[in-house]
Amino acid sequence: xxxxxxxxxxxxxxxxxxxxxxxxxxxxxxxxxxxxxxxxxxxxxxxxxxxxxxxxxxxxxxxxxxxxxxxxxxxxxxxxxxxxxxxxxxxxxxxxxxxxxxxxxxxxxxxxxxxxxxxxxxxxxxxxxxxxxxxxxxxxxxxxxxxxxxxxxxxxxxxxxxxxxxxxxxxxxxxxxxxxxxxxxxxxxxxxxxxxxxxxxxxxxxxxxxxxxxxxxxxxxxxxxxxxxxxxxxxxxxxxxxxxxxxxxxxxxxxxxxxxxxxxxxxxxxxxxxxxxxxxxxxxxxxxxxxxxxxxxxxxxxxxxxxxxxxxxxxxxxxxxxxxxxxxxxxxxxxxxxxxxxxxx
Amino acid sequence: xxxxxxxxxxxxxxxxxxxxxxxxxxxxxxxxxxxxxxxxxxxxxxxxxxxxxxxxxxxxxxxxxxxxxxxxxxxxxxxxxxxxxxxxxxxxxxxxxxxxxxxxxxxxxxxxxxxxxxxxxxxxxxxxxxxxxxxxxxxxxxxxxxxxxxxxxxxxxxxxxxxxxxxxxxxxxxxxxxxxxxxxxxxxxxxxxxxxxxxxxxxxxxxxxxxxxxxxxxxxxxxxxxxxxxxxxxxxxxxxxxxxxxxxxxxxxxxxxxxxxxxxxxxxxxxxxxxxxxxxxxxxxxxxxxxxxxxxxxxxxxxxxxxxxxxxxxxxxxxxxxxxxxxxxxxxxxx
Numbered sequence: 001x002x003x004x005x006x007x008x009x010x011x012x013x014x015x016x017x018x019x020x021x022x023x024x025x026x027x028x029x030x031x032x033x034x035x036x037x038x039x040x041x042x043x044x045x046x047x048x049x050x051x052x053x054x055x056x057x058x059x060x061x062x063x064x065x066x067x068x069x070x071x072x073x074x075x076x077x078x079x080x081x082x083x084x085x086x087x088x089x090x091x092x093x094x095x096x097x098x099x100x101x102x103x104x105x106x107x108x109x110x111x112x113x114x115x116x117x118x119x120x121x122x123x124x125x126x127x128x129x130x131x132x133x134x135x136x137x138x139x140x141x142x143x144x145x146x147x148x149x150x151x152x153x154x155x156x157x158x159x160x161x162x163x164x165x166x167x168x169x170x171x172x173x174x175x176x177x178x179x180x181x182x183x184x185x186x187x188x189x190x191x192x193x194x195x196x197x198x199x200x201x202x203x204x205x206x207x208x209x210x211x212x213x214x215x216x217x218x219x220x221x222x223x224x225x226x227x228x229x230x231x232x233x234x235x236x237x238x239x240x241x242x243x244x245x246x247x248x249x250x251x252x253x254x255x256x257x258x259x260x261x262x263x264x265x266x267x268x269x270x271x272x273x274x275x276x277x278x279x280x281x282x283x284x285x286x287x288x289x290x291x292x293x294x295x296x297x298x299x300x301x302x303x304x305x306x307x308x309x310x311x312x313x314x315x316x317x318x319x320x321x322x323x324x325x326x327x328x329x330x331x332x333x334x335x336x337x338x339x340x341x342x343x344x345x
Numbered sequence: 346x347x348x349x350x351x352x353x354x355x356x357x358x359x360x361x362x363x364x365x366x367x368x369x370x371x372x373x374x375x376x377x378x379x380x381x382x383x384x385x386x387x388x389x390x391x392x393x394x395x396x397x398x399x400x401x402x403x404x405x406x407x408x409x410x411x412x413x414x415x416x417x418x419x420x421x422x423x424x425x426x427x428x429x430x431x432x433x434x435x436x437x438x439x440x441x442x443x444x445x446x447x448x449x450x451x452x453x454x455x456x457x458x459x460x461x462x463x464x465x466x467x468x469x470x471x472x473x474x475x476x477x478x479x480x481x482x483x484x485x486x487x488x489x490x491x492x493x494x495x496x497x498x499x500x501x502x503x504x505x506x507x508x509x510x511x512x513x514x515x516x517x518x519x520x521x522x523x524x525x526x527x528x529x530x531x532x533x534x535x536x537x538x539x540x541x542x543x544x545x546x547x548x549x550x551x552x553x554x555x556x557x558x559x560x561x562x563x564x565x566x567x568x569x570x571x572x573x574x575x576x577x578x579x580x581x582x583x584x585x586x587x588x589x590x591x592x593x594x595x596x597x598x599x600x601x602x603x604x605x606x607x608x609x610x611x612x613x614x615x616x617x618x619x620x621x622x623x624x625x626x627x628x629x630x631x632x633x634x635x636x637x638x639x640x641x642x643x644x645x646x647x648x649x650x651x652x653x654x655x656x657x658x659x660x661x662x663x664x665x666x667x668x669x670x671x672x673x674x675x676x677x678x679x680x
Binding site for chain 2: 027064067069089093094095096097100101103105108109110111112113122123126127156158169172176
């Protein structure tokens with residue numbers, strides 16, 4: 001759980017990541033894809049912040065932008081008190097050991113021509129001065145930590161299974177003792193049977209090394225399992241950010257409510273009675289977002305104000321932030337008892 | 346890998362036998378006459394005697410088997426004798442050129458150095474130009490450098506060498522007088538002065554061919570780099586905090602070179618084949634020129650032998666490309 005007294009390890013303020021669109025004969029700049037549009041969040045030391053949302057909502061872009069894998073359009077990201085947006089490329093490289101990323105596709109994110117040992121050792125060569133035997137010892141140590149057989153050190157990524165490859169990716173991310181790791185859908189490409197193993201490994205490593213995670217996923221139950229706090233994204237913006245239990249029991253934003261109502265219930269009896277909030281229409285293009293609230297085109301409770309004014313991202317109850325006009329003042333129900341059903345289990 | 350290579354080499358034997366037969370039959374079907382270039386005053390019966398003396402009167406299978414024996418047995422033995430000083434004894438009949446009555450292999454040995462120097466050098470220069478251009482164009486995609494590079498490679502690829510060659514001669518030999526327009530084969534490099542002359546006379550043909558080669562290879566290099574630049578492992582390398590140089594030259598380049606190296610290897614036989622047109626334009630009497638003269642003169646043994654040697658080289662470099670692929674890409678296993 002977050003402790004508001006301590007300073008956050010990661011402080012994101014007004015982060016925007018826009019990708020320019022060039023079109024026409026002279027490739028003029030005709031617009032922007034607003035993949036991430038003004039998000040602010042804090043991540044505290046040793047916590048796991050879950051970041052959920054549907055495909056294309058900007059989760060992965062947000063994760064990459066936070067650790068400066070992109071040059072951000074606007075805003076600031078402070079990690080451990082250093083504003084990454086202000087750094088030149090060399091000082092940014094020096095910051096890399098503190099922040100690492102575990103990628104979604106464990107096959108594509110490993111260089112096919114490098115052996116496991118050289119993949120894990122490469123950041124050590126770059127950022128630490130170790131003798132080759134010390135380096136090998138560290139590689140073995142990391143392979144032990146993620147549960148890979150030491151005998152596989154000289155093999156190439158294609159010789160491993162998906163779960164093993166993700167372990168290589170995790171070992172590589174851990175090599176420099178990072179404080180903060182962005183896990184970008186680390187289990188999405190894995191079999192269900194392997195997902196639990198990898199998530200448990202991530203939890204064990206968090207305890208062992210005191211890691212801080214930003215856990216990006218579209219799997220709501222997995223996020224519920226691993227996260228301390230959860231942020232919900234829709235079309236480049238965070239619509240709700242709350243401690244895990246609050247978010248799953250009392251979702252305030254209509255989008256969060258709809259999202260949670262889509263999670264199937266294992267008990268067939270209660271599943272039969274549950275009402276799902278079915279959202280109409282498609283997600284608008286991030287290149288052409290609606291005026292006012294981004295969610296107004298699909299929101300079941302939208303009114304005129306939603307189509308004119310972008311709702312402020314406010315703290316409703318301590319620790320629970322929501323961006324909706326109707327939350328807090330006049331509590332407007334969606335008219336369905338989803339909230340109650342979810343609170344039951 | 347070794348098993349694979351040996352298996353491929355064994356498979357090459359029937360392939361080459363088939364190729365030699367096809368070449369032989371095709372050329373035999375051609376209505377060329379080795380005596381056609383002789384003066385018209387020679388009476389027909391004398392012409393017929395000349396033809397008989399060249400062996401044209403024999404049935405085709407006799408001529409084919411004879412050529413096979415000469416090429417596969419007699420010539421290798423001859424080479425062994427010359428290289429190691431052994432003596433196998435006996436009087437072996439060699440493949441003789443109908444035009445010059447000298448052994449074809451000797452002609453090839455005479456012509457080889459010019460071709461290798463000019464065409465080979467142009468290939469090396471072309472690769473050396475193409476690889477950095479391809480890398481930088483891809484890295485700065487759509488920049489002015491990339492646009493210019495793409496344009497130049499399009500021009501280099503689409504403008505034939507007989508045009509660029511003549512254009513170069515007009516500009517650099519006629520107007521500016523920097524380089525000689527004719528390649529002097531008899532020139533021997535003995536000191537600095539003669540070396541400079543050799544460089545000057547090579548400059549234009551090498552440049553013309555290098556432009557052509559570089560155009561192709563730089564496009565391959567650029568495309569291959571672009572394929573790799575957007576892959577996830579490149580992002581991983583950046584996330585590791587590697588220098589941009591390392592990301593580009595170690596991670597991306599090594600992976601992009603895999604297809605490019607095979608393309609380069611497959612292009613090597615063309616070097617030996619000579620650049621027929623460019624050699625004509627600059628009067629470099631290399632293998633390409635030998636081939637064209639032999640075709641004009643109806644000199645079948647020379648054409649057959651040269652074509653067959655090209656076929657051998659193509660098969661050999663195909664194999665080399667495949668083996669290189671296996672060495673460079675750990676995902677490929679042949680065994």
